[in-house]
Amino acid sequence: MDWEVYHYRTRGISAEIEAGKLKVIESYAESGFAARVIVKGRVGFASSASREEAIKMAEKIAKISEDVLDDFPSGRFRRVEGIYDRRVEDIDSNFLKEEYERLVSSISRAKISSAKIAHEIEEVEIENSYGLECYEKSTISSMLVETVHDGGSGYEVCDSRTAELEIEETARRAEELALESSRARKIESSVYDIVLEPIAVHQLFFYSLYPSFSAENVEKGRSRVRIGDKYGEITIIDDPTVRGGLASCSFDDEGVNTVPTTLMENGVVRGYYSDWKHSKKYGITANGFRMENTGYPSPMPSNIVVKADDTDESEKCIIIHSLIGSHTANPISGDFSLEVMNANYRGSAVKGMMIYGNIFDMLKRLEGELGEVRQIENTITKSLKFGKIRII
Amino acid sequence: MNFYDIREIEATSLTIQLENGKIEKPKYDHAKAKGFRVLKNGFWGIFEGDVPDEVGIKIAEGNAVFESDSEIAENISEGRYVMKVKVRPEDVPIEEKVELLKDLEKIIRDVCVSTKVVYFENSRVFRYVDSCGSEVEYTVYRTGVSITGVGKGKTLQFLSRRLMKAGGFEVLKNAVETAEEVRKILPKLANAGSPPSGEMNVVMDPSLAGVFVHEAFGHAVEADHVLQGATVLEGRLGERVADENVSIIDDPTLPEFGFFPFDDEGIKAEKKVIVENGILKSFLHSRETAKKLGGRAGNARSQGVEIPIVRMSNTYLAPSDYTFEELLEECGEGVYLVGSRGGETNPSTGYFHFNAQYGYLVKGGELKEMVRDVSLAGNTLDILRNVKIGSRIDFDPGFCGKAGQLVPVSDGSPHVLCKATVGGA
DSSP, X not given: OEEEEEEEEEEEEEEEEETTEEEEEEEEXXXXXXXXXEETTEEEEEEESSHXXXXXXXXXXXXXXXXXXXXXXXXXXXXXXXXXXXXXXXXXXHHHHHHHHHHHHTOSSSEEXXXXXXXXXXXXXXXXXXXXXXXXXXXXXXXXXXXXXXXXXXXXXXXXXXXXXXXXXXXXXXXXHHHHHHTOEEOOSEEEEEEEOHHHHHHHHHHHTGGGGBHHHHHTTOOOOOTTOBOTTOEEEEOTTOTTOTTOOSBOTTOOBOOOEEEEETTEEOOOBOOHHHHHHHOOOOOEEOSSTTSOOEEOOOOEEEEOOBOOOOTTSEEEEEEEOGGGSOTTTOEEEEEEEEEEETTEEEESOEEEEEHHHHHTTEEEEEEEEEEETXXXXXXXXXXXXXXX | OOEEEEEEEEXXXXXXXXXXXXXXXXXXXXXXXXXEEEEETTEEXXXXXXXXXXXXXXXXXXXXXXXXXXXXXXXXXXXXXXXXXXXXXXXXXXXXXHHHHHHHHHHHHTTOSEEEEEEEEEEEEEEEEETTOOEEEEEEEEEEEEEEEEEESSSEEEEEEEEEEESSGGGGTTHHHHHHHHHHHHXXXXXXXXXXXXXXXXXXXXXXXXXXXXXXXXXXGBHHHHHTTOOXXXXXXXXXXXXXXXXXXXXXXXXXXXXXXXXXXXXXXXXXXXXXXXXXXXXXXXXXXXHHHTOOOOOEEOSTTSOOEEOOSEEEEOOOSBOHHHHHHHHOSEEEEEOOSOEXXXXXXXEEEEEEEEEEEEETTEEEEEEEEEEEEEEHHHHHTSOEEBSOOEEEEEEEOGGGOOEEEEEEEOOEEEEEEEEEO
């Protein structure tokens, strides 16, 4: 029997703010094991707080499995920089209180309905019967703030691999969104040029575009993209090696050394992201990740770096900050129809709008990128401008 | 220390996935977790970790270092509950579960380019004690299958159906019918056209209308949103918020997917009328919101031992008296939308969005061509002012993801006629 054991230990501390008041300090410490075994070519999987129990249960369930895997990865890996900050280990309730005070003192006109500031340390250790032994420790800090003002609302986020968060700037952006939103008006249904800001780009791409580049989805007939297809002029790179990237790691959750993978180059599909199982057919990209620590590794994107030609023409566009319902997009066809949350048209806030279309058609209408680069969850992008999008 | 509580959960689960006819990623999970909360000087200190009780309370108390204005309803709750099921999932041989998946997959295989049929079973043992003297323990089982087919016609489309309930293996008795439904609809969906767009008459099927009730209205009556000043229903108790034929209820005691005998603050579950004949009667409450706003606790839930927050359970729109045919006739020209791929709402503004699995054009009060990838958006209170409600209720199971915590829920409704903004690709 061949085996793989994924051992995780996470601990962290967070503050919850409700109606502008610091209400909760929470800490946690969690650890566990996820075991995968290959018995006569069949793969079994189980998770438990006990290493022995996880292996035993994985072996037991392998008897009904038809999931085939020849081997587990082996080899060495190169360290990715900027994903661990020792200072996070020392964060305590007083540090969080100072962060809270910085947050509330940055907002004076809108109200904070809720906010959460969190800092986490994660340790991952993977061993397998092919001699693989790898260990990595990383940190992540995040803040989400939701604001309200006179019937309007807004939210903003910031994340970092270090102990430092851009609290004041994030708070001020959230406040401005709520203030603008309270003055929002409806606009005529028509065709408009639009600019998706980084949060909206991530929300749209994560659910309607990225799944099409999964080697597993391609293999199982759940993707419409094929190598060589061309959709506009966008470049999309899966890059787990970005220094300080929120999804950066030295090895994936199966222990494979991480490397950048070009998914689209100037609009042409160049590759897919793959876990170990599908790498035999689609190439090794080190994208075997777990949705949760106790989950089975599957192809998932790491940092997705989006690039396009520069543009500075946004004056006549609807500027869209964020979307509602992005998880309802069709991950196979790429069709979507989404409600706009915060948006602005020619200097005035607008509301009650739905944008709809197909992500692959939309990529052909990409006119360029503008503004600052931000990382939102796993998407690293500037704002993107698209021409002639139907708004109702 | 004003108050403390300790929650302990032991969960076991089995997931078997049949993908394109092969058993892939079979998985056992066994998890134990403990959550400790301390309320001191109006401030919550919380710790999650599998440690002895005295250690956990001490760490939680160490986090309760500031002052605030939190207070709670000091209810004392006692009870034990073990769900009685006809067939305990663990008593069914795993080979029989595999056989069931293979039988279901065979039904849909020849209309699909890709199939995925998933079986799951889960047991949750929950123990709760607090400083008021409460002692609660329960065991609940959940079992289900989800059946997804990808069909290729003019476009690549997927259709998913779920049969999930609180209960044992017996809840799967209608699984074959669920697979037959996918077989019947998917080929038509793959060749369906784009929907119309704009504001129009919409008949929602029970599944989609249930999501509407959950997303568009249910989240707005969660009292934590009231305390945050983040709901359009703040300060509107006793006021008319909907058409007089609208009554909305949340009932965790129904044997649906959102069932629980006690909430995650140890409070015995009970049915709550939220809206009665269009009048807002009650919010959903945790111990804290109940104390602050005046209401009954019992709606606090959490994923694992994370912080309990105000959540729905089995939430439904009560039936009225229209038949489906009468609703289509009243609709005249518009769309009939079926099934749900999920939704989202902004309770602060009342704007919501959700996606149907498919739909049909309605012309002259009759169902016509099928349409795909169709969404519905609007403002909750605008829509509820003028709705016509059918007579037969159905429940649809799902997971609600408020604040990043997934909990099982079900949404129920009859067919509903309303006016809303429809969009599609």
